[in-house]
Amino acid sequence: MSDEIRTSKLDELRVVHQPLARHDAAEKIAGSTRFAGDLAYAGMLHARLVRSVVPSARLTRRDVTRAALVPGVVAVLLGEDVPHNEISVDVPGQTIAVGALKARMQILATERVRFHGEPIALVIAEHEDALAEACEAVEVEYDELPVISEPADALAEDAFKIHEGGNLLAEWRIDRGDVDAAFASADVVIEGAYTTQFVDHAYLEPEAGVGWYDDDGVMNLRVATQVVEHYRDVAKILGVPDSKVRVIAPYVGGGFGGKEDMTVEPYLALAVAHTRRPVRMQWTRNESLLARAKRHRNHMTYRTAATNDGTILAQDIEIVSDAGAYAYLSALVLLYSSVHACGPYRLDHARIRATTAYTNNPPTSAFRGFGGMQVVLGYESQIDELARRLRLDPGEVRKRNALRRGDRLPVGQEIITEVQLAETIDAVRERAGEKPAPSGPRKAVGRAIASNMQSYGRLVWLNDSAAAWIGFQMDGSLTVRCGVPDIGGGQASSLAQIASEILAVDMDRITVHFGDSALNPLAGTTTATRQLLMSGNATYEAAVMLRDQLLGAVAASTRDPVESLAMTPEGIAGPGGITAVTAALQICRRGNVPVEALGTFFGPKGKEVTRDLDGERLFPDFTFGTHLADVEVDLDTGEVKVLRYLAAHDVGRAINPLSVEGQIAGAAVQGIGQALLEEIVMQDGVNLTGGFFQYLIPTAMDVPDIEAIVLESGEGLGPFGARGIGEPPIGPPLAAISSAIADAVGARPTTLPITPERVLECVERGARSTP
């Protein structure tokens, strides 16, 4: 039952909802966790990519002769050496002209490169020292082609074609009500244009992995990934059956969407297949910054029509995103932008036009918030301006327009769970108290709130499912097997907590085997804030099945009614006393009752989308929240200090409050980084931000404590009424910070990141507009 709300009373919970120190942290604090790059095999080879040094060119010559002679080099592979040198991404809901054919890319480029850093050759050597020299020795000659840097230029009629089919990758449209009539009848119209930047995931663990053949001829890839199901893509590239490739995801050193697409997998597989030896590949930070897909740069134009009491009548929105050189997930990211474009507000009239186009910038793809976060800057800047224009309280304007259960989004999807947006607004404001005073004469303090909604769970037409297996050991300890990759959010630990709750086995007697495509039931991707919903529910179902098997067997043996029995930490409690779990397991054995169970959870279903989105349910559900920022602006230098930061979200039910707070704090800081600091800087297709000296993420000194406020409506589609929280807190900082700066200086920043230069422009504009 995919839409069932499996809520529970707090006083019924024993393990779930406890702030338990996570089991995986014991190894992490001892330094003994073996990440993807930490594994070594005797006789292991090393591999590195030769990447394009130009953003747009025909390859006129690729010569590996000299490179192959470098001492220690075992092989140098080109695209011609790849069995199936192409992966294509399906672009759903589009016309035939914008389908999978256009979204294809090569594993190793043979004729044409389209971005700075595109892989051209693969060097495999006995030791790492040989790699740099051999990569240098691969001779590549380029016939340079025009470089397109802006989606608008890419979409011009006479534009140079980056891909054969043209530069338009995807477009989406939403039309609801009569937008023009609503604008004509409005008391007030707010207009604005907002631009977000390319952002890098900047997880601390660069892309890495080790590959080898097992004795049974199966290709094993132990890699830092959010998706073990890429074994299928690797099998296609190698031209072998899916069953001949296994992907293992050890604990991942941060994902944030950047390890959702394949990174090292195809190259490791090629190197292993070619040499029949174990191979390790570790990308440098420079490679990671240059070549792995980024967050989309969005250009967003908003018009909002409202009445004098602050009721939103209509919105007219145009979004153009930069897909970079290859499709990856850009079409879907843009779909998220479209569906989330109006935010957590009710409006009867909306027109949304969204377009994504190829450029010669780095490819863009999944990143925490997945298109649903850039638009927060748009809709929250608009509602903040609306309140300012009407001299109304920004919190009250938001509450007046807030979605409620039963309302429909502009795309037509009905909200089926309780919305506690107003409660999150009240929570941050009550906690924040009075706005602080400036610390000096040339300082200004600003405060703002920003609310948002973000889906959890995959798009419903993707027919999502996840499976988990739970088995009792005969000593009463418990084994959980689930394919879920654990990328640091406590994905594995949460499953143990759920199983512990239902089966009353202590946490330290539960082992979770995760992240393995061959030996564990597949649970799908650790993306889209879906794992608690999906593998959490699968574990819940498996645990309930297993509990019922044990209780049924004991009931048959003791002749007690099954309803009178319950799993407790002491054993199975019934009218006649306690049956130890070990005894119950023996009863199962004698009675041919299995002591294990496989649970499969199927997500909500929906029909496939078309370009014109209408009346459809696209997502399982949404998570709502509100942040509050206090900032101090130095009016002379433009420096912004975040004084206080509060973040409230309704998480339905916190399975582990520590993990929830960790997700909220981490996402908020990542969002503050995007608001103030971070940008992948491109100049004519050349990436100028190739190291952490150039690409600045927040340090401990750049941010205050994030004061997380966790609300629990008990109304989510996950186990125990939980909603997902991995992505939702990353959107609001963009708007909370920019609106707080606007509050401080009287003019609104609209382009990210809000550098001191941009702040000073606002200071000047603000000074001009206030007499």
Place this chain on the structure above:
Amino acid sequence: MSAERTDVSTTLVVNGRPVTRSAGGHVTLLRWLRDEADVLDPKYGCGEGVCGACTVLVDGEPASACIVLAAQCEGSAITTAAGLLDDDGEPSPLQRAFHQHHAAQCGFCTPGMLMCAQAMLADGTTRSRDEIREELHGNLCRCTGYQHIVDAIEDAQGAAR
């Protein structure tokens, strides 16, 4: 295989244990530890001394192992996160504080963070939260937003007093 590449050997006292391994003039302390000495808790994060994932203590002082040459450290005592465990393999009070305060999410920055924090505890100064944040500025974390790490260090220095 390393013998083909270099004929220089370096002896370091790693977590109390003398280790002699080859180290050409170009081999960083990080590569020496990871590839030669099989000490895997210091991590490669950036290779240019910015992110702090490779932080170790060299004779008690925190250093980015990716920008220090192994040969420069000849004879030095190197401490990594694993070296904070006691003889029975039990975590130190600092490590326990990291565990209890949920200071490790993905855990990749954790070994470096711990060494930076250990250096803070070692000088006996009790630091405010702001001062702890200042000391941590050379250790990047992308998961936690830092505050649980600050909580852990604050707690550990309180316990150490």
